[in-house]
Amino acid sequence: MPDLVGYLYAMNWYGFVLFLGHSCPQAFCFAMGWPRSLLAALWALWAMEATALRLGAFNIQSFGDNKVSDPDCGSVIAQILAGYDIVLVQEVRDPDLSAVSLLMEQINRESKHEYSFVSSKPLGRDQYKEMYLFVYRKDAVSVISTYQYPDPEDAFSREPFVVKFSAPSSAAKELVLIPLHAAPHQAVAEIDALYDVYLDVIDKWNTDDMVFLGDFNADCKYVKAQDWVSIRLRSSEVFKWLIPDSADTTVGNSDCAYDRIVVSGAHLPKSLKAQSASVHNFQEEFGLDQTQALAISDHFPVEVTFKSH
Numbered sequence: 001m002p003d004l005v006g007y008l009y010a011m012n013w014y015g016f017v018l019f020l021g022h023s024c025p026q027a028f029c030f031a032m033g034w035p036r037s038l039l040a041a042l043w044a045l046w047a048m049e050a051t052a053l054r055l056g057a058f059n060i061q062s063f064g065d066n067k068v069s070d071p072d073c074g075s076v077i078a079q080i081l082a083g084y085d086i087v088l089v090q091e092v093r094d095p096d097l098s099a100v101s102l103l104m105e106q107i108n109r110e111s112k113h114e115y116s117f118v119s120s121k122p123l124g125r126d127q128y129k130e131m132y133l134f135v136y137r138k139d140a141v142s143v144i145s146t147y148q149y150p151d152p153e154d155a156f157s158r159e160p161f162v163v164k165f166s167a168p169s170s171a172a173k174e175l176v177l178i179p180l181h182a183a184p185h186q187a188v189a190e191i192d193a194l195y196d197v198y199l200d201v202i203d204k205w206n207t208d209d210m211v212f213l214g215d216f217n218a219d220c221k222y223v224k225a226q227d228w229v230s231i232r233l234r235s236s237e238v239f240k241w242l243i244p245d246s247a248d249t250t251v252g253n254s255d256c257a258y259d260r261i262v263v264s265g266a267h268l269p270k271s272l273k274a275q276s277a278s279v280h281n282f283q284e285e286f287g288l289d290q291t292q293a294l295a296i297s298d299h300f301p302v303e304v305t306f307k308s309h
Contacts (some may be wrong), residue, residue: 051169051170052308053170054086055304055306056081056084056086056088056302057259057261057303058089058299059089059090059091059181059214059297060089060299061091061298063089063093063094063099065098065102067296069099070295073295074102076282076288077103077296078106078107079286080282080301081103081115081135082113084303085137086135086136086165086175087301089132089134090133090214091215092119092130092133095131100117100119103135107135111137113137113139113140114139115136117135117136120132124158125157130158132158132181134163140169141165141166142165144164146161146164147161147204148162149162149197155189155193156180156182156193157183161179163176164177167306169309170306171271171308172209172271174209175211176210179213180213181214182215187222188231190216191234192231198212207265209268210268212239212261213260213262213302214259215299217258218257218258238264239263241262243257243261243302245257249299249302251283251293251296251299252294252298259302261302271306273304276304276305277304279300279301282301
């Protein structure tokens with residue numbers, strides 16, 4: 001067999017793959033003595049490397065058995081979530097995971113890829129509790145580690161459940177995801193306290209590459225313009241806010257940028273696909289009226305894409 005390494009050095013990898021795809025690959029393969037299996041392996045490797053990673057966060061209002069078992073709501077939710085490689089779901093009220101189990105069945109029917117999940121325990125100061133749920137595509141990412149932020153100052157109603165993912169096909173390589181569904185009237189204090197979570201993750205995992213995401217309730221009457229100066233996650237130049245204050249992440253008639261994605265680190269911001277952060281308007285995507293959309297949630301997902309490596 002001719003020296004494959006020599007050919008790869010003679011032309012860049014992308015050009016090599018384009019050559020195989022746009023010239024006559026069978027003739028080239030046979031003339032050079034390369035078996036079909038080698039070409040298939042090369043294409044598979046290129047496809048893996050060329051795959052960007054789509055990350056989302058979706059507050060699905062009162063997510064539980066009733067919502068996921070509704071044929072209309074459940075199907076749309078599954079289709080939305082199956083569009084992400086990793087997606088954070090909030091307002092999960094499902095301590096026995098029965099709704100989550102049904103959701104995963106629906107997602108895996110919708111997608112050609114296999115999805116799995118990792119979730120927090122039920123969190124909350126009183127009888128009302130919610131869970132953080134991460135749904136992820138198994139052939140794109142895997143869970144490296146998780147930990148529940150100890151919240152020594154009791155700053156959070158639902159303290160972050162921190163998850164580190166391996167994402168080998170993306171430029172990020174690894175993602176540390178820090179979710180927050182802030183209590184509305186404590187939003188300023190809780191968003192500010194994410195800075196303490198940032199320091200804790202650095203101490204625990206020796207990385208400053210992080211993504212903070214979720215329904216921060218970071219706008220309108222809960223976080224006013226004059227509040228931002230007291231929020232370290234906003235005032236520090238360490239953090240890059242990807243969803244702007246001008247965004248509308250609500251389904252109803254309000255116009256508020258409640259849901260956010262924030263990144264930090266020396267490496268992670270450079271791995272973002274330019275201008276990919278956005279609000280996912282599923283109402284337009286699925287042609288729903290406002291009543292139908294609100295039956296799914298009062299929030300739109302927010303999302304961002306990481307480049308392939």
